Amino acid sequence: MYKLYATLRKDLLLLLRDKVGITFIFIMPVILVLIITSIQNSAFDIVNNNKVPVLISNQDNGEAAVQFLDALDKIGLFELHLLRDSVNPVDLAARMHQEDALLAITIPIGFSERVSKRAVITANKAFQILETPESKSTQPLVSDTVILYYHPVLQDNYRLNIQNGLHSALKMVETKQILKVVYQSLNEDANVQQVDEDIFKSGIDVLEVPVSRGGIKTIPNATQHNIPAWTIFAMFFIVISLGSSLVKEKLSGSHLRLKTLPTNYLISLVSKLILYTGVCLGQVLVIFSLGVWLFPHIGLPALNLPQDLFGLFLVSLISALCAVSYAICIGVYARTQEQANGFGAVSIVILAAIGGILVPAFAMPEAFRSFMAISPLHWSLESYYGLFLEGGKLSDVWGNLLPLLAITFILQILAFAGLKKNNLI
Template identity: 50%
Template structure:
């Protein structure tokens, strides 16, 4: 036990001298977590809370155009900035280039006329079908409506533009439906105006939507950049100990430390065990620091606070296993690398690749079908799924056991590979 403790103290002193390694292990993930969480939080707020600025230029003074603008305002998704009808396309582009708005819509002068014409045609066809009107009541010729023009800034992603298109289509459909209902009512009752209450009953949605959470604890989580990013970048920090631990292992191999150990009344296993204990403690400290920053610092800088899972014991075990997996990976890299350059290069590149295919850089659900099998090779995928099971789904240890089993298997494989590598090089 004394030999193990002495070896742990030795590894601790070596680690404290490695200022670059400490910066990579603590400062880099903290900076990444703050920057990326801030960027993604703006996206979440844009989708969930904020209204999208929309430039509106109406070349139509008719009632349908006014109702369209009113419906856009009532929809709650847009903040309208009206432009004079005399504004030109160049004026719109100039305002969008100045980032006054990322979207602009131009209502053509024939919009009201087209809406009324379609309402008359549809109501006439409906009445003809039920034999209320005579055969001359409807003209079946399809009316070619003048299109609205939607300008968008190139920075808007396609998925966001599709959401905007869906919202605009809904508003256009509502306005058109109003005029169809009015035309039908007028034809059937020979009255020019439909009662407002009746129109609302016809057009309003009476079907309720009950939202049911699929989280383990039956809470209704709101998309939160902090809950997504803190676990992800904590894992990234854990696995980046490969830079420090891998280099340390290579230095001891090239300096002959392992060979000298064979002449002393101790064993290599004590040295390897001490490194694992030392760096597992480091990974636990990394998690504690980054979780604390997410919990207490993020609200100070305007970001959502990190919600710590209810199952604290499960969180502790998952953090320990993820740290052990990261340490095993770093020792395996250091065992097979012949130089510090090899250890640093292969270690850093492999971690970035594992992060890319494991769901840290690109969400797992967004991966193409061909990558669904490949990403399961990444240890970061299983570690991240375990963390997300606690942080996002509100699960407990039993709920994420299916993700921890692959982590344990990966640890065993890495430990075996390390032992075989040491034996092949005559160090074991």
């Protein structure tokens, strides 16, 4: 026990002398979490709260065009800026750059007239089917086009949401025009405007309820998603500090000097395992504390800790053990510090990519999802998400912790085999 204590004290002093290493271990992950969470929180605000500025070139000014603009405004996605004069596509593009607008919509001349004709044709077809189901109208529907100009910076999924909003507004206009024709045909004295308001105001609301194991109905925010993910990433990046430290000891001949003493190199490895596991838990404590207490003061959502704090500690402990075991395994097999740093850093990025940290699991190609099981970061992330996002307890995440423990055990066996092969023990 004294030998282990002495080795722990030696490793701790070496770590404290490495100011750059300590900065890399603690400060860099904090900066990373702050930046990523701020960016994603801003993205959430753009999608959920902020309206997209849209330039409107209305060349029609008919009833359907006015209804279309009113429908766009009610959707809540767009901040409409009406242009007084009709502009051509070149001038419209210039105005988009001048006014920093990502979208522009042109309503062509005759839009209202063509929508009205389409409504009449559709209503007549309905009446013909009611009178004689066998009869079919051969009159073609009148097609029309609303032109959408967009900035290339818009991503495809965001542009798809915008297109869905436009189609919803257009369908609303067409429905109003068809209802107008139908009611006027059935009853000339019908109050069409009142009927429209009654129909469109009596819609069925959608109540969003997040599904959680603990019955918690709090909607997860950007902080809940990012802090656990990037904390795992930071823990596994301990490979750069610990892996290079092991290689440095091998190159300096420390293990040979240990062989002349009544001790074992395994004690040194156990010392590093304990010390750097504590360092990883320190990373968790620092980053989670910032999420709980600092984030609300800088305009970011606060981190809501799960109810099962013991489960949170155990998930963090097992994740830290796996991260340190991976670093030891890399350090045992690497021959130079460059190999340890290069392979360690790149491999962690790859494991993070296939583990669902850099890219969400649902967005991965089907071929890559089969590789997620080999990434310890995936199982660690699923364990954290089971606690943070789903409101689960320790019993709910054991299915993710067992593979993580198995990977940790395999890494330690590989490290032991490497030590035996190199006659280090």
